[in-house]
Structures are given as C-alpha cells and as structure tokens.
Amino acid sequence: MSHTGRTTDGDARSASDIAADLASAPFVHLVPRADGDSLAAAGLVARALVDDGTPFQVSVGRTVAERTGRAESVDDRDGRTLVVGDSDADAVHLDPDDEPASVAAWRLANDLGGAPDAVLALAGAVAAGATPGAGATERLVDAAETTGRVVRRPGVALPTDDPTDVAHSTWLHGPFSAGVDETSALTDVADDIGSDADDSARRRFASLAAVETVTDDDATDRAGIAVERGLRPYATPDSATASVAGLADVLSCAAASEPGTGIALALGHDVADAAVATWRDTAARAHEALSEATTGRYDGLFVARVDDDAPAPVVARLLRDFRSPEPVALALADDAAAAAAVDDATVDGGVAGAMARTVTHTGGAYDGTATTGFATYECETKEFIHAFREAL
Template sequence: MSTAPATVEDADAGDVAATLRDAPFVRVVAAANGDALAASGVLARALRERSTPFQVRVDPVPNPLPADGDDVALALGVTGGDLALPGDARPTSVGAAAAARELGVDSDPILALAGVTAAGRPVGDAPSLLDAATEQTEIERRPGLAVPTTDPVEGLAHSTLVRGPGSGDPEQVRAALADLGVPADPESADRRQLASWLAIEASAPSTRAAEAVERVLHPYATPERRFATVAGFGDALDAAARERPGTGVALAIRDAEATRSAVVDAWRGHARAVHGALSDATTGRYDGVFVARVADGDPGRLETVARLCRDFESPEPTVLVVADEAAAAASTADDGLDAAMAEAVRAVDADGQSAGGSRWATARFDDASADADAFEAEVSRFIAAFRGAL
C-alpha cells in the first residue's frame, strides 16, 4: 500500500510537488490526449532535473491504481493513482507546469501551452505560460492555420482541429488551394485568405461548427521551434498520444528532430484514420445523443472521431461512437460521460473497462456475440444503457 496521501482526485500544484519531492520512484499514467501527454513531459523533465526515477505510460482507457510501498502513482488527464491532475477545472498541463515550478524547475512553456491548446483552451487562458514563452523564444499571433508544419496542404489535410473540405485527403486540399491561388509557401495575405475560406466552409453545418473552427484560426506561430504553431504542436501531440504513445512520450521528455519527424508521421496517419472513419460512419439520431457506428476499433482514434463529430457534424450535444469492441463519447456540456460509459460497458461486458471525465469517455469491451443478430442486439443494449445513464 502506498504511503502517499489517500488519493487526491484533483490535486493542486502544492499537493503534487509535496508528494513528488521525496518520492523514490514516480509512476505516471496519462490519458491518451495531447494535454495529458504534454503534462507528462513537463513533470518528467522536472523529475529528471531532480534525479528522481520515473516511468510514463499513456493509455486510451487508463485505470491508474495507487502505487506500492513508498512509490507514487500520478494520474494525468484522469482520476486515480495516489493523486491526480484530471484536467477538468483547468488543463492538466497548466497544473503540471505549476507543480514543476513548486519543485524549483522551470518547464518548457511552449510544451505546456501546446497542452493547453490540445485541451481545447485558447493560449490566452494561460497568461503566465505565454509570458514565459515570449521571454524564451519568438512567438507571434498571425493570420493562417494552427498546424504543426509550414506546408498548407499537409496542414489542412491532416489537422484534427477541424473538419472541412479535403480533411484526410491531401489531393483534394491541393486542388482546393490551387483554385484559391494559395501557393506552397504562403505569405501573410495568402494565409489570411486560406483562413477566411476555411472559416466559411467548415462553419457551414452549425453554430457549434462556427465556434469550433476558431481553434485552427489565427494561431500563435513559433518559427524558431520544431513545430510551426503552438496549437499545431498540440494537435501533433494529441495524435501521437493516440497513435504512437511511446514516441509522443519521447518527444515530450526530450525534444529531438528525429522524434519530431516520427510525431508528424503519427499526426498524418491519425488524421487519415479518423477522418476516414467519420466519412464512412453509419449514424443515428436519438434525443440528446448522436450515434456513429464505425469499423475502426482503436479507442484513442474513436475519441478523436467523437470530438470531430460533436463539433462539426452532430445536431445533438452528445456523440457516442461505437465499434466492435470499443467506444468513445464527447459532449458539449458536463454530462458525466464517464459514469454513462461505465454503465454502458457493464450492460454488455462485466469485465470491460472505461475511463473519462464529465465531457469525454472511452471504453474497451469484449464482443461475445455469436452472430450478426446477437451483435446488433448487444450494440443496442450498449447504446440504450449509455442514453439511460445520462
């Protein structure tokens, strides 16, 4: 049994620093998202600076347990462990940066800000981190798109911050940009034109889409860093956490060009997978819930599908994405999706796993159905249990 304090489900910076300061070993369990991944990098760098041994694991359906003995289990982006920074009240990366300061270590503010944007918050929500970033490197807000690379075709085709014309399809984007006259190396006026076009095209479905598209517009550019913009860095971290968590952890802990290339590859692959899954989804509308049935059963990918569907396609405030043995949900409000997902999993698999928060949830479960009819009945039970628990 850990000798750390009883589980603190939403620790403040002082709690985290006090617990980590004398820990002989720290086991970090992070949710598979860009905010939690950035937070794990911030705290891992602080622990390394203090010569404290640690391990970082990223899981799309995390279940952090308290550590044994004097070791400490720290949950990031989810509750559990000995203490947690779940990211509900504020981005996990903001709490991690504050804890690092309490430990006497100055974190990389760009990494932490990337986590803030991955959490869906604007950079301006973390003014102290923005001030620190401004002191350390060139950072400026400019027209254009919040993407990790300087190539506008690659950026628009592979962004998971927006769903618009050509999402997941570089050739379609290339043709659209050619029609607009946007060159491969755009100037300020070209970036402004591209952003204006995307704002119109992506916001057409709904008011919610018009609000969501703001995440990818008017970015904070970081020309001296390995990623072109702060939010683009956050998007790449989010994709890496879901596609190649080991690579994502390596980049978050120790910035290197080779790792950066692998993270960008993960970002491209993730975007193609999630936009393709959403394009091919079978959908159904219920009172308050929009359901999308997809073939891809990766829980990390499903969470991105759920978020994009919620923001750009769903007429309902809550989206449930279901595959054969996995599911994910996203909501615009604090609807207790973690509890609803847990109830849905119990309805089909007593040994299934789920995780989440008030606005997101993921799950893994076994498909024990013997035939197609039995499988459809099981999916119907899952959906009904989820809706009933909201």
C-alpha cells in the same frame, strides 16, 4: 474547487505538497491518461524531474482500470506514483476539475524547481479544449510571449509549415480533409502558396479553409464556432512543431494511436518527424471514418458507427464539432467507443460518469473527463448505444 492532487480518499493536496513528495522520492512512476492534455502534463513533470536528477518512468493508461493496475504495480518503498487523471490506486493524482492537467503540471514543475515549457503547457491546454489566453492559460501565454516563444499570426494552425497539411488538421473538417475525396479549391491553393507564404496569403488561405468548413453540406451550426480553434495560430518559431495548436493536434492524435510517440515528443526527444507522421496517419483515418460513417440521431445524442481501426477519440471530437446536431457525440467501433460533449453541464456527472454507468451494464472498462469519454465494451453495438443513452 480545483484540486491539484489527491489520494484515493479525495483529499486535496497543493502543488508544493506533491512537489515535496516527488522531489524526495528515489524514483517516480508517471501514469497519464491517453489524451493530449495528460501527455503534455506528464512531459512537463518528467522534464522537471530530469532537472532535479530524479529517475522516472512513464506508462500511459487508456482506462481507469489500466491506470490503476499500472500504479499499483509500483512498490512505494522503491518510488512514488503520480497518476495524471483518475484511478482507484493509492497514489497521488493530478486531476484538476476546473483547469487542464497541463496547467496544473506547469505549476507543479515550477515547484519542483524546473523551468517548465510554457509552449508545451499551452498545447496541452488547447488539447483539453481551452482557448489560449483565457482563464488559467493567461499566465502561460504571457510567459511564452515575453520570451518570444510564441507569435500570433494569420493562417491555419498546423504542426508543420506545409500548407498542404491542412488536409490532416483535426481542428477542421471539410472537403479538403484527407480521405473525404471531394472537390476542394483549398487543396489547389495549398499547393500554390508554399511554406514561405506571406501574411496576406496566409490570411486568404485561412479564410478559404473556414468557408469550406462551415459551408460543407453536412456541417452544423457548431462548425462555425469550432473552426476558430484552427485559425490564427500562435506560431512557435523555436519549437519542433510550427504552432501551439499544431502541437496539441499531434499530441491528441498520438494519444489515440501511438501514445509512446506522444510521450517521447512531450519529453523533448528528437521525434518530431515520427510524431508528425503519426498525426498524419491518425488524422487521415479519422477524417475518412467520419466521412464514411453510418450515423443515427437520438434525443441529445448523435452516433457514428465507424470501422474498427478508426481512432474513436479523434472521430468523436470531429463528430461533435462539425457534424453532430446534438450536444453529445458518440463514435462507435466494434469493441471501443469514444464520446465528446459540448460542455460538462450536458451530462449528469460528466461524460466520464456516463461511461462508467454504461460499462456497468455492457462490461469492459472506461475513462473520461467532464466532456470526453472512452470505453471498451463486451456487447453488441446496439446494446452499448442503448446503455449509453440511458446513462445520459
């Protein structure tokens, strides 16, 4: 059973209860976790607070401990704190367990009297792994299609209209990806068709992208399923980015490397160019790191050791979707690790629980959801791998 909000004792609270709390507060401190879904959720709530005339502040916390510290730094006499994700603070939490946080935030923003952006909520849901139109996102698609905010079309899901940006998409990984440095027919096609391609050209381009992704020598069977998320996008003709999944990609990459830029984009500020530049840089480092990683296979776990400056959360997702023959993928830099699992049934207590158990042995701090996890650690990489394997 999903809860929209809770206090630290776990009591469920409705969106209307949380909205009443926030609406009556003189100031609201939003503390989202560092992922695309949570950044979108924070943006939705913050925009509703603006409409209501309530001052707010947003500060991203990459780990449970960091969010706890940020939340506890606010005196409730001066305001109210809403944590998007988990923390140990005595605060209201937006941390649903059976839908993306951005979907819950869309309802919360409605209860605050705002007119929440269905495109932003959909992008957050896609960043969380949801399929647009399925489950809790059905209402979002209906709202966006009714107002003409989204239009389904053939092609590749990108944040820009430039086909050459397929090299940076983290919904795909193949010889055409930035930093992989392999021969790719797709690269030549992208240069030829341009940004004003018709539907027929977009369809051929998407087909070639899918073929090169799934027939890559190192691609796993799972790549054939994962590639679907990067195709047939919901285009967003009146938004700062070109598609829903493209915005989700930008938010996810920004969350991993420059969360402040991601928050600014989610708030609706004029930072699309800077956010896309962040996406290109982050995605290129992730693709290159994955192509050059040292990998190891264990029972139920596939590990990639990457350079310290690689965006581990993005690498872990690419590893799970396109390279891992096991249900759980772990990307390991020198002092930070990120994991991604096929589904929450794969790991007892979800990936978040496994990360929590791991750092009790290795030191450091953790964060996670049912299918993703992040940790800093204070031991040798071999020790962390061993501890994580035991935690699974």
